[in-house]
Amino acid sequence: MIPTPPDYTPALIVAIPLLGAFLTPLVSRINDKLRNIFVLAILGITGILVFLLAYNIFIYGGIHTYVFGAKDLSLPVVRILFEVDAMSVFMAAIAIILSGVAVIYSWAFMKENTGLDKFYTLVLLMVAGTLGMVLTGDMFNFFVFLEITSIASCALIAFWTHKGESVEAAFKYIVISSIGALFVLFAIGIFYAQYNALNIAVIASSLQYTFLDKVALVLLIAALAMKAGIVPMHMWLPDSYGRAPAPVTVMLVGATLGSLYGVLRVTFTLYGNTLELVVKEIFNSKILVTNTIGWSILVLAICSIIIGVMMALRQTDFKRLISFAAVAEIGYMFLGIGTKLASVGYNSTGTIIHPQHGITALEGGIFHIFNDALDVGLLFLVAGAIYYATKERSLDKLGGLARNMKYTTIFFIIGMLAVAGMPPFNGFASKLLIYESTYAANPIIAIMAVLSSIMLLAVFVKVLHSVFLGPALPKFKGVKEVPKSMLFAMGILATIIIMFGLFPDMVITYIVEPATDALINYNGYITSALGGI
Amino acid sequence: MIFNIPFIAVAGLILIGLYALIFKRNLIKMVIGITLIESGVNLFLITLGYRENSIAPIYTSSPGGIMALPVPQALTLTSIVIGVAVLALMLSLVIHIYRHYGTLDVRKIRRLKE
Numbered sequence: 001m002i003p004t005p006p007d008y009t010p011a012l013i014v015a016i017p018l019l020g021a022f023l024t025p026l027v028s029r030i031n032d033k034l035r036n037i038f039v040l041a042i043l044g045i046t047g048i049l050v051f052l053l054a055y056n057i058f059i060y061g062g063i064h065t066y067v068f069g070a071k072d073l074s075l076p077v078v079r080i081l082f083e084v085d086a087m088s089v090f091m092a093a094i095a096i097i098l099s100g101v102a103v104i105y106s107w108a109f110m111k112e113n114t115g116l117d118k119f120y121t122l123v124l125l126m127v128a129g130t131l132g133m134v135l136t137g138d139m140f141n142f143f144v145f146l147e148i149t150s151i152a153s154c155a156l157i158a159f160w161t162h163k164g165e166s167v168e169a170a171f172k173y174i175v176i177s178s179i180g181a182l183f184v185l186f187a188i189g190i191f192y193a194q195y196n197a198l199n200i201a202v203i204a205s206s207l208q209y210t211f212l213d214k215v216a217l218v219l220l221i222a223a224l225a226m227k228a229g230i231v232p233m234h235m236w237l238p239d240s241y242g243r244a245p246a247p248v249t250v251m252l253v254g255a256t257l258g259s260l261y262g263v264l265r266v267t268f269t270l271y272g273n274t275l276e277l278v279v280k281e282i283f284n285s286k287i288l289v290t291n292t293i294g295w296s297i298l299v300l301a302i303c304s305i306i307i308g309v310m311m312a313l314r315q316t317d318f319k320r321l322i323s324f325a326a327v328a329e330i331g332y333m334f335l336g337i338g339t340k341l342a343s344v345g346y347n348s349t350g351t352i353i354h355p356q357h358g359i360t361a362l363e364g365g366i367f368h369i370f371n372d373a374l375d376v377g378l379l380f381l382v383a384g385a386i387y388y389a390t391k392e393r394s395l396d397k398l399g400g401l402a403r404n405m406k407y408t409t410i411f412f413i414i415g416m417l418a419v420a421g422m423p424p425f426n427g428f429a430s431k432l433l434i435y436e437s438t439y440a441a442n443p444i445i446a447i448m449a450v451l452s453s454i455m456l457l458a459v460f461v462k463v464l465h466s467v468f469l470g471p472a473l474p475k476f477k478g479v480k481e482v483p484k485s486m487l488f489a490m491g492i493l494a495t496i497i498i499m500f501g502l503f504p505d506m507v508i509t510y511i512v513e514p515a516t517d518a519l520i521n522y523n524g525y526i527t528s529a530l531g532g533i
Numbered sequence: 534m535i536f537n538i539p540f541i542a543v544a545g546l547i548l549i550g551l552y553a554l555i556f557k558r559n560l561i562k563m564v565i566g567i568t569l570i571e572s573g574v575n576l577f578l579i580t581l582g583y584r585e586n587s588i589a590p591i592y593t594s595s596p597g598g599i600m601a602l603p604v605p606q607a608l609t610l611t612s613i614v615i616g617v618a619v620l621a622l623m624l625s626l627v628i629h630i631y632r633h634y635g636t637l638d639v640r641k642i643r644r645l646k647e
Contacts, residue, residue, distance in 0.1 A: 078604075140608055147615045151622060158626060164633030165644050171560070171626045178567055178619045179554070185612060186547075186574050192605065193581045239645045 005052040010066045010082040013053070013092065014132045016046050021124035028117035036107055039120045043103055043127065047096045050131075054089045058514050061086075063528040065137065081199065083137025083529055086518035090366070090511065091134040091261045094373045097496070098254040099127045102247035105381055105489035108482070109247055109388055119159060126152035126251055133258040137529060139188045140198045142262065143181060146227075149255045150177035156251070157244040169239040176236045180223040184262075187216040187223075200270055201529035204522060209274040209289075220266045221293075227259035230334055231304040234327045238311075241323035246384020249319065250377045253326065257369055260333060264366075264519060267293065267341065272522035276344055276352050286346065294341025301338050302445060304331030305452045312459045316395050318383045321463065322376065325419060325456060329372040335449060336365020336434050339441050357440035359516065364433030366519070367512045371418070371426045371500065378415035378493040382408055385482045385490070386467065395466045402468040404479040409468045411490045416464060418497050420457035426497050429504030539580040546573030560627045560637045564620065571616045578605045578612065 020042030028035040053064065064084040084092075103123060110116060129149030136142050154177065158170030192198060194213070195206045207213060226233035237256070241249050267275070275290040308328030315321035343358030385408045386401065387393055402409040418425035421432075431453060439446035481487070500507050518524070546569050553566030582605030590600040627637065634642050 140611075144611060144615070147619070151615075151618055154622060154626075158629070161629050164630070167626055167629040167633060168642055168645055171623070171630060174619065174623055174626065175554070175563065175567065178623075179570065182567075182570050182574050186577065188608075189574065189578050189581060189605075192578075192608075198604075243645070 002052065002055055005049065005056055005064075007064070008066055009049050009053050010064060010084050010135050011068070013046055013049050013135060014082075014128055016049070017042060017124045017128040017131065021121045021128060024121045024124060025117045028120070032116070035117065035120060036103075039103055039124065040100070042124060043096065043100050046127070046131070047100060050089065050092050050096045053084060054093050057084065057086050057089050058510055061514065063518070063524065065528060079199075080141055081137045081529065082135050083201065083525065084135050085525060085528075086514040087261070087264065087366070087516075088134045090370070090515040091257065092131050094257060094370055095127065095130040095134065095254040097492075098250050098373055098377055099123065099130075101377065101381070101489045101492050102250045104492075105250070105384070105486050106245075106247040107485045109384060109486060110245065113159075115159075119156070122152045122156050122159075123248075123251065126156065126255060130251075130255050130258045134261050137200050138198050139191060139200055139203065142200075143185050143188060146184065146259070146262070147178075147181050149258060150174065150181060150227075153177075153248070153252055153255050156248040157240045159245055159248065160243075163243070166243045169236075169243040172236045173240040176233075177227055180227045180259075183219045183223040187219040190216040190219075199529065200265065201526045204270050204273055205526045205530060207271065207274050209271075209277070213271075213274075217266070217271055217293075220270075221263060224259045224262040224266065225300070225334075228256055228263060228334075229327055229330050230300050231307050231327065231331070232300070234304065234308075237327055238320050238323035241326060241380070242317060242320035246319075246380055246387065249380045249384075253373055253377055253380070256330075257373060260330070260369065264337065267337070268519045269522045269525050272520075273526075275341075288344060288346070288352075290341045290344050294338050294343070297334055297338035298342055298442075298445065301331045301334035302448055304328060304334065305449060309452045309455045309459065313455070313462075318386060318393050318395055318398075318463070318467070319380065321395070321459065322379045322383055325379070325459065326372070326376045328452060328456060329368070329376060329419065332431065332434055332449065333365045333368050333372065335438060335445070336361045336363075336368065339434075339438050339445075340365070343441050354520075355440075357437040359520070360433055361437035361441070362519070363508065363512050363516045364430050364437060366515055367430035367433065367504075367508060368427075370511075371430045371497075374493050374497050374500070375415055375418040375425075375427055378411060378490060378497065379419060381486070381490045381493065382412045382415060385486055388482055388486070389479050390476060395463060398467045398473075399470045399476070400468075400472040401476060401479065403472055404476065405468075405481050407481060407487050408490070411487075411494050412464065412468065414494045414497060416457070416460040418501070420460060421453050422457070424498075424501050426500035426504065426507075428501065429508070433508075539576060539583075543573050543577045543580065546570070546576065558639050560630065560639065560642075563639070564623050564627065567623070568616070568620060571612070571619075575609050575612055575616075578609045581605050 027038045066082045068080045070079055129145045132145035154170050154174040157173055158167050160166045190212050191203050195203050197203050229237035305328045308324050312321050312324035339361035340358040343355050347353050418427040421427040435446050550566045550569030554563050582602035584599045587599040587601040590603040
């Protein structure tokens with residue numbers, strides 16, 4: 001019997017990593033091994049709490065709210081509250097899985113570095129920031145956690161300060177993310193000026209869609225999409241993903257998906273109420289605002305997919321290549337979101353209808369968030385393992401490593417097939433949902449998405465050939481398989497990939513559908529915070 | 534307020550900051566640009582809470598009259614603290630970049646491109 005989590009679980013989920021972060025330097029003074037165990041224990045406790053909450057929400061439904069500084073929901077307008085629905089807890093599970101894997105991986109990977117107490121402090125801060133971003137129900141709180149995540153991840157990207165490239169990538173990242181966060185803050189100021197509230201539910205319930213709200217919508221979507229790495233704003237992503245240490249890259253994937261969650265929350269909850277009401281008449285045909293936004297997102301998503309794959313084809317740096325593939329994967333998620341927004345229409349009597357293919361598209365997009373985190377995360381870990389074993393990152397100089405590193409090769413093949421959407425793995429299930437539903441919306445988009453997916457496979461087959469196959473190179477003769485902890489970390493991700501790939505029906509029914517329903521149901525989100533006002 | 538001067542100042546600060554960020558080639562000047570945008574946003578928040586002829590929102594022995602809204606001031610304080618952290622981090626990165634590249638010109642700092 002799994003116990004019901006107490007009311008204050010959402011607060012604990014953020015507070016425990018935050019406390020652990022600042023205790024880490026103290027524990028580190030005693031013993032390095034103790035510190036590693038301590039960090040993993042902190043993440044383990046947080047993980048148990050996340051999964052308790054997730055189990056409760058996915059089985060019994062409903063929304064957990066926790067109000068800071070009050071026993072109940074009195075005065076929800078002025079209180080900071082955490083509001084956890086199925087979508088939030090879905091993202092929290094992704095973040096905690098990725099960070100747990102990253103910490104296990106860094107035991108061996110970061111062993112030879114100095115300053116590891118700071119490394120683990122920043123890792124725990126980043127976890128706290130990402131979890132806070134997805135659990136909070138308050139716009140300003142979201143901004144604060146966004147900044148915590150940015151600062152911690154920027155410091156982690158620049159962790160190898162003896163390399164100029166890392167510092168350069170980190171500077172790019174901090175410029176992009178601080179501007180993004182400032183625009184988010186500006187949008188929050190606009191909301192506060194009009195509605196006297198910072199609470200997402202309160203703002204959503206009183207949103208009028210004035211001119212200022214349009215400005216705020218553009219600012220929020222542009223800033224958060226920039227942090228999520230969609231194409232015209234993707235330039236920072238290959239740099240920082242490519243130059244950060246491999247475990248940090250895996251956590252960065254989680255932080256990036258946190259920003260993607262921000263886009264989802266803004267479009268479906270904050271503006272969910274108003275976007276469908278507003279109708280514009282152009283040439284005697286009614287165009288909903290949600291369709292305009294949906295089609296803009298669709299165009300950007302297709303650009304992301306195609307440019308990501310094209311750029312991945314010509315990369316010679318292993319991690320940079322995977323980063324461009326990650327850009328393409330982000331495009332697939334936005335494809336699902338865009339199709340949902342673009343598919344909302346009206347029937348002959350003028351009532352708004354939500355076609356089934358739109359909801360399927362959103363389900364595919366949300367499922368793909370989890371799959372992308374697992375697949376791309378696994379590939380980055382493999383690239384890190386290759387770098388650990390050979391100290392070489394260029395694809396031209398690598399070769400024949402399958403002889404020395406057979407487990408890593410197997411993990412790479414699993415990750416490669418999963419990213420490209422081949423049947424027995426998880427990428428297939430979510431991509432199939434996206435293809436089907438976008439085909440119903442517009443066949444050309446679906447065809448481009450399928451073709452890009454095939455090219456993605458071509459990209460990774462090239463990598464497989466040049467890194468793992470081919471003749472044994474004399475300089476890699478002494479290369480050994482990576483330590484067991486790194487293999488174990490990769491094994492966790494590979495196991496989840498295979499489980500998701502074998503039982504996609506169960507995952508969709510028990511996890512993805514509740515998350516999608518929670519995201520679409522903005523009325524539920526509003527009433528659970530305001531108590532049915 | 535006369536001619537909404539604070540809001541004009543907000544727009545001015547943000548635009549100058551964006552100009553510096555986009556057109557200046559020196560890393561330090563880019564950092565200054567980001568700081569300018571941040572000051573603009575902070576000024577925006579403060580202006581939202583201000584009412585004409587208002588007093589500080591302290592209730593004990595208050596002389597009465599309109600009070601300024603305290604929430605935007607709390608937000609601005611948080612935002613300033615975050616801004617200081619970001620600024621310190623950016624400047625320390627600039628120091629490291631100068632050590633590695635020997636220049637602060639963005640056109641010459643492009644090892645990542647190849």
